Amino acid sequence: MERIYLTLNKIIEALLVIIFGLLVIDVVWQVLSRYVVGQSSSFTEEFARFSLIWLTVLGAAHINGSREGHLSMDFLLSKLPEEKQVKRKKVIQILMALFALIIMVIGGGNLVYITLSLGQISSALQIPLGFVYAIVPVSGLIIIFFSIYNIKKLNF
Template sequence: MKSFEFYDRFLMKAVEILTTVLMFVLVGLVFFQVLNRFILHIPAAWTEEMARYNFVWLSLFGSVIALKSGRHLSVDLVVQGIKSQKAQDWVKVMVALLVLVFSLILTWSGYHFTASNWTTHCEFGAFPLALIYAAVPVTGFLLLLVSLEQLARSVRDIVR
């Protein structure tokens, strides 16, 4: 699996670091909002909007990390109920293929949605909403890479 070395070493590490940074930014934004609203009595409405947008990117990047680490939502009971290891491997191939198809649809439709909203701006007009919507095709592409890796591993397990 040396072909996935760059992906594993650099790309996934970058996603993990970016997710950590987004988490700290989210905590900072919410803290700033609470401080302004309840202590200083000067609500900063922009922080709520920025926290929402940050949360979108954070949760979608979190889904990539969850899929990569095998912590995503799955029905282990079905796979564990299958006695044959070969059959379990085939189920893993089918799951990887389903995730691959979902990722392709997510990337494709997310790209078109993002491109069609490039002229729409956020509530405060600071930047185009396409920067927020871009989280969908970016996540779709990353999920695509993860599912390709998992598919390759599953096929390798069957061939062995």
């Protein structure tokens, strides 16, 4: 499980770097085409929006897995004895996994299914919106995996 965790973390980090790099290139192209050429590109705003969606949702899954930089208020938790801290951390991980399952995997899966079955296509890029929204259930599955990993790590 450790090997899968490390491999998945590296893949997600690489994807985040690639998406962020594409987002920067896209925004720079938008500015250059607007002010240098005098006419902005039609696809850049939509691509920036979609890549920001992917960057945010996938980044949230990565933060959950790496446990670094995760915003939390642990003042009260740190005052508890070690045994109770571990139990509370397990409860938190279970709640995060349930949230990811219900909201992201089931709800996001329904969103992807509906947008694909309705044939919704983005206006500028002409891609199915279901592909854009597919990152939500995928990230939900990643969060569930990371929550299970974190619970197993707390047992040792």
